[in-house]
Amino acid sequence: MTTQTIEFVRPAPAQNAPQRWSVEAIKTLFELPFADLLFRAQQIHREHFDPNAVQLSTLLSIKTGGCSEDCGYCPQSAFHDAGVENRKMLEVAAVIKAAQAAQAAGADRFCMGAAWREPSAEDMAAVVEMVKEVKALGMETCATLGMLDDAQTEQLRQAGLDYYNHNLDTSPEFYGDIISTRDYQDRLNTLERVRKAGMHVCSGGIVGMGESLIQRAGLIAQLANMNPYPESVPINNLVKVEGTPLANQADLDPLDFVRTIAVARITMPTARVRLSAGRQQMSEAVQALCFLAGANSIFYGDQLLTTGNPDVERDRALLDKLGMYPFAEAH
Numbered sequence: 001m002t003t004q005t006i007e008f009v010r011p012a013p014a015q016n017a018p019q020r021w022s023v024e025a026i027k028t029l030f031e032l033p034f035a036d037l038l039f040r041a042q043q044i045h046r047e048h049f050d051p052n053a054v055q056l057s058t059l060l061s062i063k064t065g066g067c068s069e070d071c072g073y074c075p076q077s078a079f080h081d082a083g084v085e086n087r088k089m090l091e092v093a094a095v096i097k098a099a100q101a102a103q104a105a106g107a108d109r110f111c112m113g114a115a116w117r118e119p120s121a122e123d124m125a126a127v128v129e130m131v132k133e134v135k136a137l138g139m140e141t142c143a144t145l146g147m148l149d150d151a152q153t154e155q156l157r158q159a160g161l162d163y164y165n166h167n168l169d170t171s172p173e174f175y176g177d178i179i180s181t182r183d184y185q186d187r188l189n190t191l192e193r194v195r196k197a198g199m200h201v202c203s204g205g206i207v208g209m210g211e212s213l214i215q216r217a218g219l220i221a222q223l224a225n226m227n228p229y230p231e232s233v234p235i236n237n238l239v240k241v242e243g244t245p246l247a248n249q250a251d252l253d254p255l256d257f258v259r260t261i262a263v264a265r266i267t268m269p270t271a272r273v274r275l276s277a278g279r280q281q282m283s284e285a286v287q288a289l290c291f292l293a294g295a296n297s298i299f300y301g302d303q304l305l306t307t308g309n310p311d312v313e314r315d316r317a318l319l320d321k322l323g324m325y326p327f328a329e330a331h
């Protein structure tokens, strides 16, 4: 796989028309008859993408556990007792080895995640080295390290970081029910810095945390109304981890998850919409509906950060069964 191939499959930066989505208009999309919603999403998907191609992104937790934030869903928060140890940051060599293995298995993007509120100067020196070396392998690079200041954003850009992931997670109205240690505006500020520095923005959220329909619509409105909207939009289904405050949250109806993917596709036509956390708990039929609804990216590899993900063989078998293929292997 060459860098050139990866450049070719990357979608054009989102140059969205100055169309603003009201939360009400998005709620109306959610309430469409299921077939009408999926038809509309599929039409838009086909206008912008090969509908049978999917982007494969492998995640690696480069610093696990002991996080100073209190995000109610997260097993890595030091506020919860989810049995996740506070580990040291991985060595650069271990990260590169994992990236090479991911590339050999067919991943085209490698995302390095850290359980930090924000990186320290010392952390940044190691991450810069990781980004440079993963980039040199010819993979797309992504990192998710918490909040960034201007200097850190610039350091990452210069190291060759293609995408920065920082999720809004939910709507502004529901946010305070889930996280108290930093506010919504902090997240918007980090995303703005990433955008200004010229990196691609990866931002999405989690559904199934007990949000109302209007709050779910509110998350999509926040994302879709960014100008430009994120190039990459991960939609996570809450992974309920024992020991976190959301461990006993009621299951989201899987069809409501599919609807969220469809609404993301309709409101952000050229974004990679990633069917993200929660796939291990999802049937193949629901995953197939997500692809039909416009999802065209998945996390690939048997581990997310601290929780499981379908293994590579199982995902390859599912893609084969659906006549789908990785973007990087298209044409």
Ligand code: SAM
Pocket (backbone or CB within 6 Å): 073, 074, 075, 076, 113, 114, 115, 116, 117, 144, 145, 146, 147, 165, 166, 167, 169, 205, 206, 236, 237, 238, 239, 240, 241, 277, 305
């Ligand atoms: N610490 C950094 C931050 O929060 O920005 C980066 C890593 S953090 C684990 C990245 C994202 O993972 C969160 O914003 C959240 O959307 C997602 N996430 C964490 N725990 C999850 C869970 N149990 N279920 C679904 N998504 C989860």
Ligand code: DTB
Pocket (backbone or CB within 6 Å): 059, 075, 076, 113, 144, 165, 167, 204, 205, 234, 235, 236, 239, 276, 277, 304, 305, 306, 307, 308
């Ligand atoms: C994203 O939106 N989801 C990923 C990635 N970006 C960093 C993380 C999912 C984490 C699921 C829980 C865990 O494995 O700890």
Ligand code: SF4
Pocket (backbone or CB within 6 Å): 067, 068, 069, 070, 071, 074, 075, 076, 077, 078, 114, 115, 116, 117, 146
């Ligand atoms: Fe920390 Fe990120 Fe988990 Fe929040 S989501 S507790 S910031 S690792």
